[in-house]
Amino acid sequence: MKNITKVLMSTVLLSGLAGSVTAFAEDGGVYTSNGVVEFIPSEDPTNPVDPTNPTNPVNPIDPTDPEGPNTGTNGPLSIDYASSLDFGVQKITSKDQTYFAATQKYKVLDAAGKPTAEVKEGPNYVQVTDNRGNEAGWTLKVNQEGQFTSVSGKELTGAVITFSNGNVVTASDSGKPVGAATIVLNSNGSQSNVMSASKGNGAGTYLFDWGTDAKTAAESITLSVPGSTTKYAEKYSTNLTWTLTDVPGN
Helix, strand or coil: CCCHHHHHHHHHHHHHHCCCCCCCCCCCCCCCCCCCCCCCCCCCCCCCCCCCCEEEEEEEEECCCCCCCCCCCCCEEEEECCCCCCCCCCCCCCCCCEEECCCEEEECCCCCCCCEEEEEEEEEEEEEEEEECCCCCEEEEEEEEECCCCCCCCCCCEEEEECCCCCECCHHHHHHCEEEEEEEECCCCCCCEEEECCEEEECCEEEEEEEECHHCCCCEEEEEEEECCCCCCEEECCCCCEEEEECCCC
16 A cells, blocks of 8 residues: 555645646547459469369370470460370271370479479370459360371271360359260361350369379370271371450350
């Protein structure tokens, strides 16, 4: 109690010396400041990513071109990558045959983004990125530019490419596009739907994989060739054209 009494007496004496008491505002208060960020459509290319883990960038290997795959298309709505298909070296036969496309091989990148010697394999895939910033939707289609043709101009009559076990893979929180579970290509050049995003969906990067891992991928893309087709001891090839438009899906 002695300490408390001393404090009270000191207060009275100080007030008396001042002659009057001045009122002060309370400590503290409320103040508002702002934060702002603005996004614009990105024109930068998007690198291919791992078809089994779309958060990891990779360096795909093109089995048809030792110099590597084509670069992706430009713009905020882009096709970043599409696998080329290798159906292997096959013996000539007069029986109906189905050949399987090899899985997609790709090099793992290091922390600096450089390809390492480590090679993995997974599903063949096509990759699309929408960085327009409006979730306006889009549509991806594919067509075969004519029948398989040999180096001397011979056609592999009746050969048909079929894609199966299709599924959409993404790390984006935007709504997923809808994809075709099975695609049968027609060598007359007609387009087939691959995947499409309706309005309010499809912002970010999306992969359409054929198969979920290396095992299922090895059986997901086929080339069927009739036994009656004449096969020359030559190499045959065809081109697949992937077309991405800003037309939203249904």
